[in-house]
Amino acid sequence: MGRQIGGPEIERLIALLARLPGLGPRSARKAALHLVKRREELMQPLARALAEVAERILVCSVCHNIDTTDPCSICADPKRDRSLLIVVEDVGDLWALERAGVARAHYHVLGGHISPLDGVGPEDLAIASLLGRVKGGEVGEVLLALNATVEGQATVHYLLEQLAGSGVKVSRLAHGVPVGGELDYLDEGTLGAAIRTRQTLEAPSTAPAKAHDSNDGGPDDDDKENG
Ligand SMILES: [Zn+2]
Numbered sequence: 593m594g595r596q597i598g599g600p601e602i603e604r605l606i607a608l609l610a611r612l613p614g615l616g617p618r619s620a621r622k623a624a625l626h627l628v629k630r631r632e633e634l635m636q637p638l639a640r641a642l643a644e645v646a647e648r649i650l651v652c653s654v655c656h657n658i659d660t661t662d663p664c665s666i667c668a669d670p671k672r673d674r675s676l677l678i679v680v681e682d683v684g685d686l687w688a689l690e691r692a693g694v695a696r697a698h699y700h701v702l703g704g705h706i707s708p709l710d711g712v713g714p715e716d717l718a719i720a721s722l723l724g725r726v727k728g729g730e731v732g733e734v735l736l737a738l739n740a741t742v743e744g745q746a747t748v749h750y751l752l753e754q755l756a757g758s759g760v761k762v763s764r765l766a767h768g769v770p771v772g773g774e775l776d777y778l779d780e781g782t783l784g785a786a787i788r789t790r791q792t793l794e795a796p797s798t799a800p801a802k803a804h805d806s807n808d809g810g811p812d813d814d815d816k817e818n819g
Contacts, residue, residue, distance in 0.1 A: 602624060605624050605627070606620045606621050606624045607620075609623050609624055645660070648660040650664075652664035652666075652667055654725070655667050655698065655700050655701055656683075656700070656701040656703060656718050656721070657683055657686055657699060657701055666686075666690075666698065666699060667698065671696065672696050672697060673695075673696055673697050674698060674730045674731070675730065675733060676695065676697035676731075676732070676733050676735065677698050677699070677700055677725065677731045677733070677734050677735070678695060678697050678698070678699050678700070678735045678737050679699075679700045679722060679734060679735065679736050679737060679738065679751065680699060680700070680738070681701075681702050681703075681704055681738055681739055681747075682701065682702075682703070682704070683701055685737065685739075686699050686701055689737065695735075700718065700721070700722045700725065701718065702717045702718050702722070702738075702747070703717050703718050704716070704717055705738065705739065705741070705743040705746070705747040706743060706746055706747045706750055707743045717747075719750075719751070722734075722751075723754060723755070726755065726758050726760055727758070731760050732760060732761060733760060733761040733762070733763060734751075734755060734760055734761070734763070735763050735765070736751055736752075736762065736763070736765075737764070737765050738764070740765075740767055740785070748764055766789055767785035767788075767789055768782065768785055768786030768789055769782070769786050
């Protein structure tokens with residue numbers, strides 16, 4: 593324990609802030625000082641927001657997302673595609689996919705991954721409720737958007753077995769080269785996955801043939817026209 597820098601209330605605030613992810617004692621002191629200096633425009637609204645959310649927070653009984661309503665606003669959204677169900681490990685993953693804004697789908701939050709070493713088995717995750725939703729009949733495709741870790745992929749295999757025979761299409765996220773990524777900087781695992789999950793390229797639809805009068809040669813003729 594370092595030397596105290598304020599009264600017990602301020603020390604308590606710093607100690608609590610230091611328990612937030614990404615904040616150590618040093619940044620917690622910085623944040624506390626920032627809050628104390630901006631009491632009216634930041635600290636009090638933040639305290640009210642924290643109290644309000646703490647009071648109203650609910651776990652969605654359908655998808656296990658966290659929201660202030662149950663069913664959550666995603667489950668209650670009539671504009672979403674009910675036939676696509678995206679399975680994620682954690683609420684943070686759901687938020688990340690929603691931020692990307694690529695799929696107006698429904699979700700199912702497992703609450704983690706299977707990890708025998710940590711004593712986490714299938715029965716500790718929201719798998720029974722997932723299978724129940726799939727049996728409901730509205731789902732046409734289950735996208736297993738789990739982490740590309742050993743545990744995440746072991747969970748993918750387990751879910752694949754459980755979903756076999758359910759009649760729904762099961763897919764998973766592609767593994768491979770990140771957007772903007774240079775091959776030279778990728779680890780072997782990522783490169784290997786990128787090669788194993790390679791995609792066939794479709795040739796772009798051919799442009800209308802040019803009006804050549806006497807073109808019986810190959811494509812080489814065109815290439816050499818200006819040379
Ligand atoms: Zn929900």
